[in-house]
Amino acid sequence: MTKEILEFKTEVNQLLDLMIHSLYSHKEVFLRELISNASDAIDKARYESLTNADIQKDGGEWKIKLSIDKAAGTLTISDNGIGMNKEEGIRELGTIARSGTMEFLAKLKEKSPDDSTEMIGQFGVGFYSSFMVADRVVLISKKAGTNDCVRWESTADGTFTVEDTEKATRGTDVILYIKEEEKEKYLTEYELRRIVTKYSDYIDYPVVMDVERQKESEIDKGKKYTVTEEEKLNSQKAIWLRDKSEITESEYNEFYKHVAHDFTDPTKVIHYKAEGTTEFTALLFIPSRMPFDIFYKDFKYGPMLYVRRVQIMEHCEELIPQYLRFVKGVVDSSDLPLNVSREILQNNRQIEVINKNLTKKVSDSLSDMKQNEFDKYLGFYKQFGRILKEGIHFSYEKRETVADLLLFSSTATETGKYTTLKDYTANMKEDQKDIYYMTATDFEDAIHSPYLETFKEKGYEVLILLDEIDDMIFTGFQYGDKDFKSALRGDITLDKAKEEEKKESEKKYKKLLDLISTRLKGDVKEARFSGRLKDSPCCLVGDEGAMDANMERLFRSMGKDVPNTKKIFELNPTHPLIEAMNELFEHDQKSEKLPKYIDMLYNQALVLEGSRPKDSQLFASMVSELMVKDMKST
Template sequence: MTVDAHKETLEFKAEVSQVLDLVIRSLYSNKEIFLRELISNASDAAEKLRFESLTDEALLEDDPELRVRVSVDKDAGTITVSDNGIGLSRQEVVETIGSIASSGTRRYLEAMSEGATTDNALIGQFGVGFYSAYIVADKVTLTSRRAGLTAEHGVRWESDGRGSFTLETVEKSGRGTDVTLHLKEDEKEFLDAWRVRSVISKFSDHIAMPIEMVKEDYGSEDDEKKDKDAEPELEQVNRGTALWMRNKSELSDDDYKEFYKHISHDFDEPLAWAHNRVEGNNEYTTLLFLPKRAPWDMWDREQKHGVKLYVRRVFIMDEADKLMPHWLRFVKGIVDSDDLPLNVSREILQHNRKIDTIRGANTKRILSLLETMAKDEPEKYQTFWNEFGRVLKEGPAEDFANRERIGGLLRFASTHNDNDDQTVSLDDYIERMKEGQKDIYYITADSPAAARHSPHLEVFRKKGVEVLLLSDRVDEWLVNNLHEYKEKHLQSVTKGKLDLGELADKEEKEKAEKAEKEHKDLLKRLKDSLGDRVEAVRVSTRLVDSPACIVVGEHDMSANLARVLKAVGQDAPSMKPTLEVNLEHPMVRRLESESDQGRFDDLGLIMLDQAILSEGGQLDDPSAFVGRLNKLMLNMFMSGA
């Protein structure tokens, strides 16, 4: 690496300055958290060094005892958080401190500009905890050296947070990072060592490594005799025991909440958690959390997700995705194994039976946590569902063994409710099924409005039969993998010839069969007119108020899924729909009586295009549709109709 010894001043990007302003304004009412964030970063750096030293012991140099140290200097008006962890190179400082993660920053600003209500909940998700220092400081100095580099490769970063920062290469004898806050005049309370200790006790007592401060004297008579040049005596001010190894009985809710904030860097409290110790052939401890809000990168395919892995209290890796299925990627927490090797790698995790066992147990533990919440705290579960429901819908496709349990946790909009925000479970639906109803009916569409107002629902509304309204893109994947629930078949109302079974009375069936025969000439004429645009034309048993609708075959891809695939650039098979017509509708009666073949063709095409549009589809030739419609309207005006 090339050593650049000169000092330079660099400008923050505009978005970084915006984030700094937001952090300071949003968090000022809870300004103590700056210390939690800096200590959390310091302990993370020490944990990373511990892991890297497993394969390169030289990184520990002559300082193997990892720790975090907090010191105050009343004369200088500063508070410093130091660690002897992994440290940063000059380039790493530029990339991680001088610019913040640009993609995350942009998304953060977009979320804020869209009127997000809880600023604090967003800040931690975008990795800007370091900048909470500016809540209490008008200048921050960071001095660091990466483990493995020599003393002359130290780097100093300094900024007042107002648009620029300086960067220079300096001598630093010890590895790790020192963050010094030059406190604002009205924030001098943090120069009081007891004030600092109380904050550490409140927020960071659970951190599993020593947090040290200078030992306080209490007015001893020998004070004047003490050697002022002697090294100050240090003492550990946190408990320093891994929280997950302590008995649940001695932990409070606040203990769990603060630990969650430490491992997740989330400024919000968790929604729920599960803490378990497993003994036997595979011994391990888990502490798993459900966040209140979805992380901003939950849908980023390249972003890794997962829980932290420890082996016998030694941190091994972040985002150990093999310990939690992908459809539970929002879960935060730790797994501490007594049996895995300390040199475990991601590759080893892929082919380890103990890991498979842990992942299976983690999955069941989260499902149990959600089931209990759904049963005992439905409002709280609705909060969870609003944030993570779309991810949970991936479960039936990815986890066959737990498909039924996942199905019980799913929630849907329904014709039972007028508001799409009110959701029902499959169990709710089954309890309300009509006598003689065998299937769970659903419709998929590209928006809630399109689903709720689809003509396919007309006969179901007439008979008071509930239909689930599915409008998330993932819903198509869901229903293609969740074919039944509690022995009830999930049936699309837009596929195949509708058979209501015992829900349709004998007279209705006979009427439909009779109509098919009596109007066969109309059906044939309309099919001949539409040609290859449709697979067939038949009498509808779905429609009450609309003239026509389109359906696909029972085993064909739905029209909505075809649109979804095309929208993401994938090929979808070309399918010819079947046109169903409502013989009671005036437009269909008018069509049947039309003797002019040209007008018949125009009316037939208009009816088909309207049916496509009513399902959220796109027309191959919109201008032709408008032309035919205009001609029809003009003829009506001229005839005085």
């Protein structure tokens, strides 16, 4: 049998270096990770055995076994799961084939030692945690249903060896050669029993260990002899099938960490049994922190799907809508067939019923938290509000339910405070027809924006939306009988007096307005007088259905092609600057100053909407020139 010496990929080397040379205070999580890996391997073998008779015959009772050899200084974690062949051993243990590896390494370096060990499972690198307590790791594995076996070994020196070998039964043995300073702790029955009870009591398969016990001789009374017996260390009963009254908060928290690969406790536990035409048990968790990769294209979401305690899918996306993809947990159905496939799920009536049931249960739980535990809900919303609001865009029938869960900053709230759509509509002025909003990147900048001057004068509350996707989500949205209307787009006039004022100004300054339109013909769609300005001289607005400026900047930053649509240049007819420009125009229609002042106004409008001036250098020089003139005149 030929032994191959191979090098780890760069990111694995970096990871191993962190594992070995950093000081961790919770090294014991290595055992949790290896037992979880063994449980996953048995899940896969158990599922495949439903249709593969060769797997059914090989391996006996499903179980995970811990074996201590104090003479050799080894701890072995064995399972009779799916196993690996040589190619899989090289692929799975020589690389980290999961997106976000570099992000994980960066985050691992940022964390304190206490937090770092708890992050290990989150990124699918649990196997490598072995090197926190072992200076040599040997893995012997046989692929279920075949005779393919592999022996993998490494001392974390940058290389690993693989070779063909022999193994009597399917599954994997992970043999840890425990470091000298760790032997007293991790080669003792008591410590291993404690760790299993703490982290893996709920594992669906027996975690066993051979233990020595003193027994009294039945023949020679008074004398004792030593026997070795295999003893189960975990309770094994699936936590989601237990009665809620029997489960402690710490048990829920540990199970959540197991299924979510998270190191923090969940914000909310949802545990219930649905009965009726479709029966299932659900144990769901609302996390307290956002996964680093939740916005990645290949992010996998959805609860684990079990059918009569057999795991069918690790991530069943059909069970939960995408805007609730942060929800973790388990759903166990007694109605679905064991051989259910993803294709069958997509058109399965029972799955639709479960999906609707879970969606309502999660929505109701969030609503209850918002109503009765607002501080906790606020913490959740700061993490997941951006994801939750996607439901308005992607789920038409649930959009008002989702809308009632959202929190908004507004011109009527203080910094860090929030309102709801229910409160907003209850506080609307009698003559107010629409719900007004403004997209922005900063709350303080937004509330001082010239776009809101008339709204403030009328006492109309305006929602300040700070996420880049907000305009796409709320454009065209209707809450109750109230339309959402952007303060940055369209021709807004809030009262008849303003409308009459605009008409009079259009007559009075018609020639000046024509000059401005001609001067800026290449830059703006048109120049017109505004009904939204009170103190500022000008602003740029989009057409009613145009893309928001913040959205344009977002798409451009992503390298997307954005149509170059022209904005509307709005002028304040009551501003002294317009009167002064008109006087100059009437005195000398060919004045060289007029084009400069028009350009100056346009650049000012660009700055106010958050864009760069058309000609930054020219704009700066003109501002300097005006400052000099003003200072000399005083």
